Amino acid sequence: MNAAPTVYDVAERSGVSIATVSRVYRNPDSVRAATRERVLAAARELGYVPSGNARGLASRSTGVLGLCFPDYADPDTADIEDDDAAMLYSDQIIRGMERAARRHGYALLIAASLEGGPESLVAKVAGRVDGFAVLARTVPTEELEVISRRQPVVMLAGPRADPSLDHLDHVEVANEDGQYELTRHLLHDHGLRRLAYVGVDDTSPDVEARFRGFRRACAEAGVDTGTEPALRMPMMTQAEGARAADLLCGSDTDTDGERPEAFVFANDQMAVGALQALERRGVRVPDDVVVTGFDGIPLSRLVRPSLTTVRQPMVRLGEQAAELLIGRLHGQSGDEPVSLVLPVSVARRESCGCAGKGTGTFGAV
Amino acid sequence: MNAAPTVYDVAERSGVSIATVSRVYRNPDSVRAATRERVLAAARELGYVPSGNARGLASRSTGVLGLCFPDYADPDTADIEDDDAAMLYSDQIIRGMERAARRHGYALLIAASLEGGPESLVAKVAGRVDGFAVLARTVPTEELEVISRRQPVVMLAGPRADPSLDHLDHVEVANEDGQYELTRHLLHDHGLRRLAYVGVDDTSPDVEARFRGFRRACAEAGVDTGTEPALRMPMMTQAEGARAADLLCGSDTDTDGERPEAFVFANDQMAVGALQALERRGVRVPDDVVVTGFDGIPLSRLVRPSLTTVRQPMVRLGEQAAELLIGRLHGQSGDEPVSLVLPVSVARRESCGCAGKGTGTFGAV
DNA sequence: TTGAAAGCGCTAACAC
């Protein structure tokens, strides 16, 4: 690749000053039509493309929004040869953010965490964008705190855990309410009583909120649950979900010495793993046991039986993140940090016995 | 937001020169440990984040790859409240490209086309990345030609139509072979004879290739097809697909004065639209008529009956794009332009009568 | 190992 032409080259070739060349690109109307054409022509001949870096440097803004997310590669999912099934939240958030950003003339820079030197992920992204969103716990709190002093940052999913990050905008989904609704459905509509909640060791704000929703629904129905999930697995993967199902079936861990009527998982991945384990054991879902998940990942409806779950509006999440950032950049939002909680919806599908026998082209969704 | 601290601030605070500060970030080992710590500490206290723009400007490289894609918002899809169903190729390509880029330490900048001033989409992206991929026909050929003189560009999907772009790397999928296989399946396995191909007015290289595959299969089976698709719609949307189905059913356009046995659509969107139209008319699929698509979008398997189609490996496409770019950037690829054709696979589902009755957790996929 | 100084390509005041 040859050295790229610069404003100077274009200016010389078209017989104007570099300032005029710059104007032609930034504010075409401020230049006489004839001059403009001359400049544009020269630029075309030379193959001139303005350097985004130089522009950003000089104008202190890039027209780019950023998104940092964790290296969410569930090893179980990794080798599913089916791309659709492997689509994760992050993909949906990206989609939403890109759309909203685009509407406002911004582009989106995305980067997943990956170990590195002193140049952490955020630093890399932060240095090239006007503002960015971070999926909960993708980056060290301290680092975020530092960076957020310099540019707008919004936290996604996961309540603002750390008080030092209280000044950040943040948007999450109604984890507690969602799990509450789903549990209530099981209790009330299906008349179940012995429910086992499966959480995770590593205490995550989202999962804790979901568990609270579960407990609240149980309490209201007069069903006793401990203050702890029936089971906590080390990770929220399919493999662990399968193990959980085995544990719940095999040894008689519950009060009655019987298998619970329903396995309520903290996420879809685990629930899917459980579905497979149960099938291997010959336990029928939902006839012998009901299984539910949380998230509404695409895979959840591809499995058989399709998974009853709580759907998170991930695309909306991404859109909101972009809107919030842009609002800040334009100084529209006040000084107060904004905190949004997006509503979720329960997807009643086959694994709880709601069949959802599809009719019509879009049935069974 | 306060003015962000710079190398000068950090240098001053830690009693070194700006050159040393720079070294600490670029090549930590070239600085004595004690000095390094001092610099890092100062940076932390100040909340220093290196400016990506300044770095890029000075070093002539950004560590970012770009992706430009069209504003693929099928208006029909736009208001499906179901995010999963709305996932398009572009999302899958993004996913693949991001993953591959990440593996090599690059971030990804994505931008969809949108009308603008002289600052076209590409220019904006091109100015901020080390190289980028473009979905076929997202940007004017001429512009691409100019830009590709300065940085690596790879064309995605869609054969290198324009000879002036012959020097670009490019990767596409086996459109012709895919449609050939699918058609052969209809002809051979299902014994169909009267097939109607539905294409699009706007002659697209991909669609033409698919149609060639269709013709080849028909010719081999001794089935006569014209040199033209049975129908060409103005756009490849669901609405147009529905219209096409109506046309194919309503008026007796085909040779026999009868409805064709199969509607072979150039893409999934149209096929899905057709499915709905047929349902409205009370025409049963696949009993009364067989319908097929092309692409393998997620929606294709959510509809009922699920759509028999040709699945494109979009994630792979994205990965290949990134690999190609990175290869160029590292000067590994030779001088010759690389041209890849990724294999596709036929998904036999319900709409052709292959049912695909699912068994097992992942059945019916 | 560290510092000094010269850009990198553009924007933004400010004159003309």
Add this chain to the structure above:
DNA sequence: GTGTTAGCGCTTTCAA
């Protein structure tokens, strides 16, 4: 309208 002139914050020789 258009030109002049400073930087923007960093990397990069070249010396020391």
